[in-house]
Every structure is written in C-alpha cells, then in structure tokens.
Amino acid sequence: MLTIKMNDGRTEYDVEDNYKWVCHLMQNGDKFIELKEHNYGQVLININNVLSVKESRDYEK
Incomplete structure (x- = not known):
C-alpha cells in the first residue's frame, strides 16, 4: 500500500498500487x-x- 500526499498540504490517498509502477509513471x-x-x-x-x-x-489486509 502507498500513501500519496498532494501538494495542497491536506489531501492524501492510500492506494493499493505498486510503488515502482507509480514511480515509473512519474x-x-x-x-x-x-x-x-x-x-x-x-x-x-x-x-x-x-x-x-x-x-x-505496516498495512495489513
């Protein structure tokens, strides 16, 4: 699981995507x-x- 924080300082997403895949897209x-x-x-x-x-x-399914 990943936590993606947005630059507005408040919004964050807990996503179920692969870290390497997200970094590759970026x-x-x-x-x-x-x-x-x-x-x-x-x-x-x-x-x-x-x-x-x-x-x-520390994410548990």
Missing part, C-alpha cells in the same frame, strides 16, 4: 495517473500536484 513524463484508492475506487491525479509517495509497510 518518471516517464505522464501528466495523469490512475490509481486504485482504498475508499473511493479509481482516482485520476495530476503528477504536478504530488508532493510525496511513501510506501506503507
């Missing part, structure tokens, strides 16, 4: 990525608005 120059968010389903976010991507190791 480095490829893609403008938007579609994520599988835990509470809302599919979420489309703009790469320019991402502040940080952190892997959550």
Whole structure:
C-alpha cells in the first residue's frame, strides 16, 4: 500500500498500487495517473500536484 500526499498540504490517498509502477509513471513524463484508492475506487491525479509517495509497510489486509 502507498500513501500519496498532494501538494495542497491536506489531501492524501492510500492506494493499493505498486510503488515502482507509480514511480515509473512519474518518471516517464505522464501528466495523469490512475490509481486504485482504498475508499473511493479509481482516482485520476495530476503528477504536478504530488508532493510525496511513501510506501506503507505496516498495512495489513
């Protein structure tokens, strides 16, 4: 599980996507990525608005 924080300082998403896959999309120059968010389903976010991507190791299914 990943935690993606947005640069507005308040919004963060707990997503079920692979860390390396998200980083790959960000480095490829893609403008938007579609994520599988835990509470809302599919979420489309703009790469320019991402502040940080952190892997959550303490997540239990």
